[in-house]
Amino acid sequence: MQFKKTNRFWIFSLILLLSACTSLPDKPVPSRSFFYVGGSYVGSPGKEIMQGQMYVEKLQPQQVKQPYPLVLIHGAAQTATNWMMTPDGRKGWAEHFLELGYVVYMVDQPARGRSAWHPEVNGKLRMYTAPQIEQLFTAAATLGNWPQAKLHTQWPGSGRRGDATFDAFYATQVESLLSDVETQTLSQAAGAALLDKIGPAILLTHSQSGPLGWVIAESRPQKIKGIVSIEPSGPPFHNNAPGNPKARAWGVADIPLTYEPKVTAPEQIKTQVQTSPDSQGLIGCTLQAEPPRQLVNFRQFPILITVSESSYHAPYDHCTAAYLKQAGAPIDFIRLPERGIRGNGHMVMLEKNNLEIADFLHQWMVSKIKP
Template sequence: MASMRWERFFVGGAYAGPADAQVMHGQMHVEMLTPDELRHPWPLVFIHGAAQTGVGWITTPDGREGWAPWFAERGWKVCVVDQPARGRSAWRPDLDGGLKSISVSQTENLFTAPEHNPGWPQAELHTQWPGGAGKGRAGDPVFDQFYASQVASLTNPESEILMQAAGAALLDRIGPAVLITHSQAGLFGWLIADARPGLVKGIVALEPAGPPYKDSLFRSGFDREFGLTSLPLTYEPPVTAEAPLEFEQQGGCWLQKGAARRLVHLAGVPTAVVTSEASYHAEYDHCMVAYLHQAGVEAEFIRLADRGIHGNGHMMMLEKNSLDIAACVEEWLIANVGTSAERICKAAPMAPPSSPL
């Protein structure tokens, strides 16, 4: 392993409560890996999704190297966060909202073994979850390790509020960086870039929370009234109470109705949306890319199957071929926010972002 320095600190947060019983609320734990030989200009900030903590970026449930140390060994400074009210970032029951857990059956059906109870057409293609004969299901040691790592978490929009503030505080401390977001954290990438224009040098959104506008999949009760998020984003012309965003279905996707407004703080940020072959996201991530394009964001759509990487589900960074995917992400980073390097993941022709599967 390459030599590197590991640091841990907290950012953000504020004191709250009566004078005789104050606590700190909204702070975020950060684990920073700094290689002795830095070879890339910007740090990478890894932000986990719902029910997760930063541990999913450090190691896989079968004990292999995670993305964070892999990128650090290749010369990237890396920050791994635990969302506020999650993991090593304290949850304050009197100040934060209630927590929600994900069940064993939900975990199996959505993430680790969707091929056994297919809820979407691509689920049967899932082959990459590690483990033995009962892989992906309770009782298999690898699944048990993964499920042991799952934690109760806040739902949106409170998570959006806390993460936008904490993410902005992290960039204020470390300077310009690239955001690597997964799942629920896709919301936070858009919000942090909007809050700190100029400090986000790129976004890699691994199957970001979506589709735009309508939460039609999980029906959480919170539609994304700002298209990508439920919290406000900066559009031009501005969104106001008198002139709200309006949406309509185009080609099976919810997009802006009429003349599209531009996401001014995201438009200049190099962006990639990465989607695996067997995930439920394969049904609608093209809508996310179409929405970004309509709003003036030049997002690249990376379907892993088009790059010769097959069999992955939503938890791609933990699966057997996780480092193949990391290499694809690094190639995109070097080409778009860094310097040139050897082509590792060869691109095949891809369908337009708005096309169906």
């Protein structure tokens, strides 16, 4: 059992290799490769280093059945291991989407994981503690303090330290850049370089990488065929925390977005707060004052925002969707329980019904994203 837990993805990779070795020369076979995109040299003459480069892993199916590749971008404290397998050894989304016929690209965000971090260039890091992960991700039913937390049933295990599945998951956690501005700036440049290399694609983002999808689309709107944003960082303009601390000064991002009429400073975006929430258990949204400015680079591709039943995002992700819709983006906002998918927390790609959720996302992409 322990062998299965720690080696499932590598067994999968070995199968890919053996398939390539034993297949006829003219028969397409699955393959796995990697490369880096982006990056620039910085430093004084004779002491230059490269910074901002992004690790990308490519999985190519035996037969490509989907018209566009899928780019999987992990959230805070995570790396591409999120997509490879679950911490209790089940099939991950990368393998599943590969079987559905997608070319799959997985990244480690710049200055994260296999993408080099330089403290003197990229700045300070942050790290989630084990108690924070327990409360927010894995044991919300007993530790969460938001209205929907008690509905969490899909984490595979107790979600507490000492449980093998929790320990396997926490072992994958890594430091993230403290600065959201630095993170988005680096990822926008690297994401644009990736799309320049691979061509039109679908972005699938999660949590902290939600704004990365928006800023990459801002940079290369003509190469985005769709964005699937799973519980993106939000809500607009502030964090849902005591005192509503300011965040995402440009609405859904911390770095500039193109509005019409033109905005040269975020203070020019006039806002208003809902007088009352849409329903019990939700926050009142901060939206644009009428008439709203339009996000002109978000008009030509479909967007899906999803939120699970029990996540700490459940009280506020509708605000991000409402803001984007108000700004002219063609967006669908779907709560998973509306599709009969219940009991999930924030880490949907790792939970017991992870493949059911992947299939739901696949069906949305097939129905909304046309060749």
